[in-house]
Amino acid sequence: MSRPRHLQAVPDPPPADESARLQALGAYALLDSAAESAYDDIVRLAATLCDAPGAAIALLDRERVWFKARVGVAPSELPRSHSICAELIWHSQPGRLLVIDDVAADPRFAALGLSLEDGRALRFYAGAPLWTPDGHPLGTICVLDAAPRQLRAAQAEGLAALGRQIQHLFELRRYAMEQRRLLSEREAFALQLERAQADLQLRNEQLLHSASHDALTGLLNRSALAQLQGNPETVHQLGRVAYTLMLIDVDHFKQVNDRHGHLLGDRALRAVADAVAGSIREGDVAIRYGGEEFLVVLPGTRLATAAEVGERIRRRVARSSLPFALTVSIGVAAGEPGRDAPDQVFDRADQALYRAKAGGRDRLVADDG
Numbered sequence: 001m002s003r004p005r006h007l008q009a010v011p012d013p014p015p016a017d018e019s020a021r022l023q024a025l026g027a028y029a030l031l032d033s034a035a036e037s038a039y040d041d042i043v044r045l046a047a048t049l050c051d052a053p054g055a056a057i058a059l060l061d062r063e064r065v066w067f068k069a070r071v072g073v074a075p076s077e078l079p080r081s082h083s084i085c086a087e088l089i090w091h092s093q094p095g096r097l098l099v100i101d102d103v104a105a106d107p108r109f110a111a112l113g114l115s116l117e118d119g120r121a122l123r124f125y126a127g128a129p130l131w132t133p134d135g136h137p138l139g140t141i142c143v144l145d146a147a148p149r150q151l152r153a154a155q156a157e158g159l160a161a162l163g164r165q166i167q168h169l170f171e172l173r174r175y176a177m178e179q180r181r182l183l184s185e186r187e188a189f190a191l192q193l194e195r196a197q198a199d200l201q202l203r204n205e206q207l208l209h210s211a212s213h214d215a216l217t218g219l220l221n222r223s224a225l226a227q228l229q230g231n232p233e234t235v236h237q238l239g240r241v242a243y244t245l246m247l248i249d250v251d252h253f254k255q256v257n258d259r260h261g262h263l264l265g266d267r268a269l270r271a272v273a274d275a276v277a278g279s280i281r282e283g284d285v286a287i288r289y290g291g292e293e294f295l296v297v298l299p300g301t302r303l304a305t306a307a308e309v310g311e312r313i314r315r316r317v318a319r320s321s322l323p324f325a326l327t328v329s330i331g332v333a334a335g336e337p338g339r340d341a342p343d344q345v346f347d348r349a350d351q352a353l354y355r356a357k358a359g360g361r362d363r364l365v366a367d368d369g
């Protein structure tokens with residue numbers, strides 16, 4: 001059928017549930033889809049079976065009839081007002097073909113000037129309506145001829161059977177699309193779940209980290225120390241190897257705050273923490289023990305080595321890039337497994353620190369007693 005030159009509109013009764021019908025049609029995603037050999041084969045089969053020069057699968061869109069497959073028909077779509085299918089479909093019944101024996105003799109279509117691809121006027125139309133399972137008409141598979149005629153019974157039966165095959169194909173298509181949609185929804189949901197889990201894990205780790213770390217310096221805090229003290233593995237380890245405890249206290253820190261303000265005071269504490277973290281090795285544990293006091297546990301480290309580490313810390317603090325001089329005093333004490341309780345070692349480190357302060361500060365005192 002070529003596009004008609006004479007544009008006399010065919011009356012097109014809009015059914016009450018047209019929007020539901022269009023929605024049902026949309027669910028197959030057929031309109032404007034690419035050509036598919038399954039449908040091309042069916043129209044070729046229809047044309048051969050009915051001995052007709054033209055055949056098409058016509059789908060009734062909002063304002064047009066669009067051909068999913070066609071043979072012997074030129075345009076890919078027609079205005080709905082100029083389509084035989086669009087006029088007849090509303091009067092169709094399941095299982096009954098729509099037939100116009102002679103288009104030229106039918107006042108509804110005679111003036112439309114419909115023709116086949118080869119230019120001959122359209123004179124014969126027979127279509128099998130296509131339905132959704134719940135009764136919405138979607139379009140037709142039709143055969144077209146340039147001479148008035150009729151279909152033989154076997155041809156009519158064959159055309160109706162091809163219509164049913166197309167409906168099966170449509171349903172398979174809708175099912176496959178629905179499955180794809182469900183699958184992608186599931187995938188999107190799984191992705192969302194995965195992200196939520198990762199987010200939760202991150203928050204959990206952040207929470208754990210902030211519960212056990214000092215926000216200002218990033219070192220472990222006192223509650224982490226309490227956990228370490230309560231951890232049988234740590235206690236067991238300290239009971240097996242020699243270790244050293246180091247207490248580091250910032251000198252005259254009250255003055256730093258008073259003279260330079262708390263912000264610079266905080267910066268000074270971070271500088272001390274950096275000096276500590278940069279001087280110890282993996283396995284050593286650095287804790288912000290009090291306001292300006294730090295505790296370092298050095299497992300498997302003898303007093304002399306710990307004193308060297310402490311000296312390194314002291315020198316690093318003295319070299320920190322601050323707008324004022326900053327020094328620390330350090331006390332270290334060693335613990336022998338089986339001989340010293342950790343509390344006693346801590347007390348001895350504290351006394352050594354006291355002696356460092358009393359001796360003039362900016363120094364390290366090792367308890368070698």
Ligand SMILES: Nc1nc2c(ncn2[C@@H]2O[C@H](COP(=O)(O)OP(=O)(O)OP(=O)(O)O)[C@@H](O)[C@H]2O)c(=O)[nH]1
Pocket residue numbers: 216249250251252253254255257261262263264265266269290291292357361
């Ligand atoms: N800026 C800042 N100051 C703190 C923080 N925690 C504790 N301090 C201050 O550290 C100071 C500690 O002062 P003191 O215990 O008197 O000791 P000091 O002035 O360092 O004197 P010596 O230890 O004897 O050398 C106090 O003024 C506290 O307010 C902190 O997180 N930030």
